[in-house]
Amino acid sequence: MKKIVLLLFSAVFVIYGFNSIPNYTKQELIGKIDPYTHKGFTKVKSRYTDRDIYLRKEVNRAFEKMAKAATKDGINLYILSGTRTYTRQSEIWEDKWNRFEGNPEEKAREILRYSSMPGTSRHHWGTDFDLNSLEPEFFETKSGEKIYSWLESQAWKFGFFQPYNKLGDNRKRGYKEEKWHWSYYPTASQLLRAYNNLIEYQDILGFEGAELGDSLDVFDHYVNAIYIPKNLEFQQIRNQP
Numbered sequence: 001m002k003k004i005v006l007l008l009f010s011a012v013f014v015i016y017g018f019n020s021i022p023n024y025t026k027q028e029l030i031g032k033i034d035p036y037t038h039k040g041f042t043k044v045k046s047r048y049t050d051r052d053i054y055l056r057k058e059v060n061r062a063f064e065k066m067a068k069a070a071t072k073d074g075i076n077l078y079i080l081s082g083t084r085t086y087t088r089q090s091e092i093w094e095d096k097w098n099r100f101e102g103n104p105e106e107k108a109r110e111i112l113r114y115s116s117m118p119g120t121s122r123h124h125w126g127t128d129f130d131l132n133s134l135e136p137e138f139f140e141t142k143s144g145e146k147i148y149s150w151l152e153s154q155a156w157k158f159g160f161f162q163p164y165n166k167l168g169d170n171r172k173r174g175y176k177e178e179k180w181h182w183s184y185y186p187t188a189s190q191l192l193r194a195y196n197n198l199i200e201y202q203d204i205l206g207f208e209g210a211e212l213g214d215s216l217d218v219f220d221h222y223v224n225a226i227y228i229p230k231n232l233e234f235q236q237i238r239n240q241p
Protein backbone atom coordinates (compact mmCIF):
# COMPACT_ATOMS: atom_id res chain seq x y z
CA MET A 1 0.00 0.00 0.00
CA LYS A 2 2.77 2.39 1.00
CA LYS A 3 4.51 1.64 -2.31
CA ILE A 4 1.38 2.37 -4.34
CA VAL A 5 0.87 5.70 -2.62
CA LEU A 6 4.50 6.57 -3.23
CA LEU A 7 4.20 5.57 -6.90
CA LEU A 8 1.05 7.65 -7.29
CA PHE A 9 2.79 10.61 -5.70
CA SER A 10 5.77 10.36 -8.04
CA ALA A 11 3.48 10.01 -11.07
CA VAL A 12 1.61 13.18 -10.11
CA PHE A 13 4.94 14.89 -9.51
CA VAL A 14 6.29 13.83 -12.92
CA ILE A 15 3.12 14.91 -14.76
CA TYR A 16 3.01 18.21 -12.93
CA GLY A 17 6.72 18.66 -13.54
CA PHE A 18 6.34 18.14 -17.29
CA ASN A 19 3.41 20.49 -17.47
CA SER A 20 5.32 23.18 -15.71
CA ILE A 21 8.14 23.21 -18.27
CA PRO A 22 7.39 26.39 -20.19
CA ASN A 23 6.66 25.73 -23.83
CA TYR A 24 8.25 28.52 -25.85
CA THR A 25 10.10 28.32 -29.15
CA LYS A 26 13.66 29.60 -29.55
CA GLN A 27 12.29 32.11 -32.05
CA GLU A 28 9.92 33.77 -29.60
CA LEU A 29 12.59 33.87 -26.89
CA ILE A 30 14.92 35.91 -29.10
CA GLY A 31 12.33 38.08 -30.81
CA LYS A 32 12.24 36.33 -34.16
CA ILE A 33 8.46 36.58 -34.27
CA ASP A 34 5.86 38.92 -35.69
CA PRO A 35 3.73 40.34 -32.86
CA TYR A 36 1.27 41.69 -35.46
CA THR A 37 0.24 38.17 -36.46
CA HIS A 38 1.18 36.07 -33.38
CA LYS A 39 -2.03 34.83 -31.72
CA GLY A 40 -0.73 35.45 -28.22
CA PHE A 41 -0.25 39.19 -28.78
CA THR A 42 -2.58 42.16 -28.94
CA LYS A 43 -2.32 45.85 -29.76
CA VAL A 44 -2.18 48.34 -26.90
CA LYS A 45 -5.22 50.65 -26.88
CA SER A 46 -4.69 54.16 -28.22
CA ARG A 47 -5.62 55.70 -24.86
CA TYR A 48 -2.37 54.24 -23.46
CA THR A 49 -0.04 55.03 -26.37
CA ASP A 50 0.14 56.93 -29.64
CA ARG A 51 2.37 54.27 -31.17
CA ASP A 52 1.88 50.89 -32.77
CA ILE A 53 2.66 48.79 -29.70
CA TYR A 54 1.98 45.10 -29.05
CA LEU A 55 2.06 43.05 -25.84
CA ARG A 56 1.12 39.52 -24.88
CA LYS A 57 -2.62 39.40 -24.24
CA GLU A 58 -2.41 38.58 -20.51
CA VAL A 59 0.20 41.32 -20.05
CA ASN A 60 -1.99 43.85 -21.78
CA ARG A 61 -4.97 42.83 -19.59
CA ALA A 62 -2.93 43.24 -16.42
CA PHE A 63 -1.53 46.54 -17.68
CA GLU A 64 -5.02 47.92 -18.33
CA LYS A 65 -6.09 46.99 -14.79
CA MET A 66 -3.03 48.73 -13.40
CA ALA A 67 -3.50 51.81 -15.60
CA LYS A 68 -7.15 52.14 -14.50
CA ALA A 69 -6.16 51.92 -10.85
CA ALA A 70 -3.45 54.51 -11.48
CA THR A 71 -5.94 56.89 -13.12
CA LYS A 72 -8.05 56.79 -9.95
CA ASP A 73 -5.00 58.03 -8.06
CA GLY A 74 -4.38 60.79 -10.60
CA ILE A 75 -1.53 59.01 -12.44
CA ASN A 76 -1.54 58.54 -16.21
CA LEU A 77 0.50 55.58 -17.38
CA TYR A 78 1.61 55.80 -20.94
CA ILE A 79 3.51 53.13 -22.94
CA LEU A 80 6.47 54.25 -25.07
CA SER A 81 7.78 50.87 -26.10
CA GLY A 82 6.54 47.28 -25.85
CA THR A 83 7.43 44.21 -27.89
CA ARG A 84 10.52 44.58 -30.04
CA THR A 85 11.67 42.11 -32.67
CA TYR A 86 15.21 40.87 -33.20
CA THR A 87 15.38 43.04 -36.33
CA ARG A 88 14.32 46.17 -34.44
CA GLN A 89 16.79 45.49 -31.61
CA SER A 90 19.55 44.97 -34.22
CA GLU A 91 18.75 48.41 -35.68
CA ILE A 92 18.99 50.04 -32.23
CA TRP A 93 22.23 48.17 -31.48
CA GLU A 94 23.91 48.92 -34.82
CA ASP A 95 22.85 52.56 -34.77
CA LYS A 96 24.68 52.98 -31.44
CA TRP A 97 27.56 50.78 -32.64
CA ASN A 98 28.15 53.17 -35.55
CA ARG A 99 27.94 56.28 -33.37
CA PHE A 100 30.01 55.15 -30.37
CA GLU A 101 33.80 55.38 -30.20
CA GLY A 102 36.42 52.89 -29.08
CA ASN A 103 37.36 49.31 -29.76
CA PRO A 104 34.58 46.71 -30.23
CA GLU A 105 34.54 45.71 -26.57
CA GLU A 106 34.38 49.31 -25.37
CA LYS A 107 31.54 50.05 -27.78
CA ALA A 108 29.59 46.99 -26.67
CA ARG A 109 30.00 47.85 -22.98
CA GLU A 110 28.88 51.42 -23.63
CA ILE A 111 25.75 50.29 -25.50
CA LEU A 112 25.01 47.76 -22.75
CA ARG A 113 24.63 50.50 -20.17
CA TYR A 114 21.03 50.90 -21.35
CA SER A 115 20.43 48.78 -24.46
CA SER A 116 20.40 45.04 -24.98
CA MET A 117 22.25 42.97 -27.49
CA PRO A 118 19.79 41.63 -30.10
CA GLY A 119 18.33 38.33 -28.90
CA THR A 120 18.84 39.18 -25.22
CA SER A 121 16.17 41.84 -24.61
CA ARG A 122 13.17 41.29 -22.35
CA HIS A 123 11.32 43.44 -24.90
CA HIS A 124 11.42 40.43 -27.25
CA TRP A 125 9.06 38.58 -24.92
CA GLY A 126 5.97 40.80 -25.03
CA THR A 127 6.01 40.95 -21.23
CA ASP A 128 7.94 44.18 -20.75
CA PHE A 129 7.29 47.81 -21.57
CA ASP A 130 8.70 51.30 -21.01
CA LEU A 131 6.49 53.87 -19.28
CA ASN A 132 6.15 57.64 -19.60
CA SER A 133 9.80 58.69 -20.21
CA LEU A 134 13.12 57.13 -21.19
CA GLU A 135 15.09 59.88 -19.44
CA PRO A 136 16.39 59.13 -15.92
CA GLU A 137 16.08 62.89 -15.17
CA PHE A 138 12.31 62.82 -15.75
CA PHE A 139 11.91 60.58 -12.72
CA GLU A 140 13.66 63.24 -10.59
CA THR A 141 10.97 65.81 -11.46
CA LYS A 142 7.87 66.22 -9.33
CA SER A 143 5.54 64.44 -11.77
CA GLY A 144 8.14 61.77 -12.53
CA GLU A 145 8.65 61.08 -8.82
CA LYS A 146 4.91 60.82 -8.28
CA ILE A 147 4.52 58.26 -11.08
CA TYR A 148 7.49 56.21 -9.91
CA SER A 149 6.49 56.11 -6.28
CA TRP A 150 2.99 54.98 -7.31
CA LEU A 151 4.50 52.18 -9.41
CA GLU A 152 6.91 51.21 -6.65
CA SER A 153 4.11 50.73 -4.14
CA GLN A 154 1.32 49.42 -6.43
CA ALA A 155 2.68 47.65 -9.55
CA TRP A 156 3.37 44.34 -7.77
CA LYS A 157 -0.34 44.00 -6.96
CA PHE A 158 -0.94 43.63 -10.72
CA GLY A 159 2.04 41.30 -11.26
CA PHE A 160 4.55 43.91 -12.42
CA PHE A 161 8.08 44.59 -11.23
CA GLN A 162 11.05 46.75 -12.16
CA PRO A 163 13.77 44.27 -13.23
CA TYR A 164 16.49 46.92 -13.53
CA ASN A 165 16.40 48.65 -10.19
CA LYS A 166 19.25 50.63 -8.66
CA LEU A 167 22.62 48.89 -8.93
CA GLY A 168 23.92 48.04 -5.47
CA ASP A 169 23.21 45.47 -2.80
CA ASN A 170 20.04 44.12 -4.44
CA ARG A 171 21.48 43.99 -7.98
CA LYS A 172 25.21 43.84 -8.41
CA ARG A 173 25.61 44.07 -12.20
CA GLY A 174 23.83 44.63 -15.48
CA TYR A 175 22.06 47.60 -17.06
CA LYS A 176 21.84 50.91 -15.28
CA GLU A 177 18.64 51.61 -13.38
CA GLU A 178 15.56 51.99 -15.60
CA LYS A 179 12.65 53.45 -13.67
CA TRP A 180 10.55 53.31 -16.84
CA HIS A 181 10.98 49.60 -17.57
CA TRP A 182 8.33 47.28 -16.05
CA SER A 183 7.81 43.58 -16.51
CA TYR A 184 4.93 41.12 -16.01
CA TYR A 185 6.36 38.54 -13.63
CA PRO A 186 3.97 35.57 -14.15
CA THR A 187 4.82 35.26 -17.87
CA ALA A 188 8.31 36.79 -17.92
CA SER A 189 9.58 34.42 -15.23
CA GLN A 190 8.50 31.46 -17.41
CA LEU A 191 10.15 32.96 -20.47
CA LEU A 192 13.38 33.51 -18.56
CA ARG A 193 13.40 29.88 -17.44
CA ALA A 194 12.85 28.74 -21.02
CA TYR A 195 15.50 31.18 -22.25
CA ASN A 196 18.10 29.83 -19.84
CA ASN A 197 17.26 26.28 -20.93
CA LEU A 198 17.30 26.82 -24.68
CA ILE A 199 19.30 29.80 -25.89
CA GLU A 200 23.00 29.60 -26.71
CA TYR A 201 25.40 32.22 -28.03
CA GLN A 202 25.27 30.67 -31.49
CA ASP A 203 21.54 31.57 -31.61
CA ILE A 204 22.28 35.29 -31.46
CA LEU A 205 24.47 36.15 -34.41
CA GLY A 206 24.29 38.36 -37.49
CA PHE A 207 24.96 41.88 -36.15
CA GLU A 208 28.07 43.99 -35.42
CA GLY A 209 29.89 42.73 -32.34
CA ALA A 210 27.75 39.59 -31.96
CA GLU A 211 30.83 37.51 -31.16
CA LEU A 212 31.30 39.57 -27.96
CA GLY A 213 28.14 38.12 -26.40
CA ASP A 214 30.06 35.13 -25.13
CA SER A 215 33.16 36.94 -23.87
CA LEU A 216 31.08 39.62 -22.12
CA ASP A 217 28.92 36.84 -20.66
CA VAL A 218 25.71 38.72 -21.51
CA PHE A 219 23.44 35.86 -20.39
CA ASP A 220 24.75 36.03 -16.81
CA HIS A 221 25.77 39.66 -16.64
CA TYR A 222 22.68 41.19 -18.28
CA VAL A 223 19.79 38.77 -19.05
CA ASN A 224 19.88 37.27 -15.56
CA ALA A 225 21.06 40.37 -13.71
CA ILE A 226 17.58 41.37 -12.58
CA TYR A 227 15.99 42.16 -9.27
CA ILE A 228 12.83 40.33 -8.21
CA PRO A 229 11.07 41.82 -5.19
CA LYS A 230 10.22 39.30 -2.49
CA ASN A 231 6.52 40.23 -2.30
CA LEU A 232 6.14 39.19 -5.96
CA GLU A 233 7.64 35.77 -5.36
CA PHE A 234 5.30 35.19 -2.41
CA GLN A 235 2.34 36.27 -4.49
CA GLN A 236 3.37 33.81 -7.21
CA ILE A 237 3.70 30.93 -4.75
CA ARG A 238 0.28 31.71 -3.25
CA ASN A 239 -1.35 31.68 -6.70
CA GLN A 240 0.06 28.31 -7.68
CA PRO A 241 -2.49 25.45 -7.82
Ligand SMILES: [Zn+2]
Nearest residue numbers: 123129130181
Ligand atom coordinates in the same frame (compact mmCIF):
# COMPACT_ATOMS: atom_id res chain seq x y z
ZN1 LIG B 1 12.73 48.83 -21.67
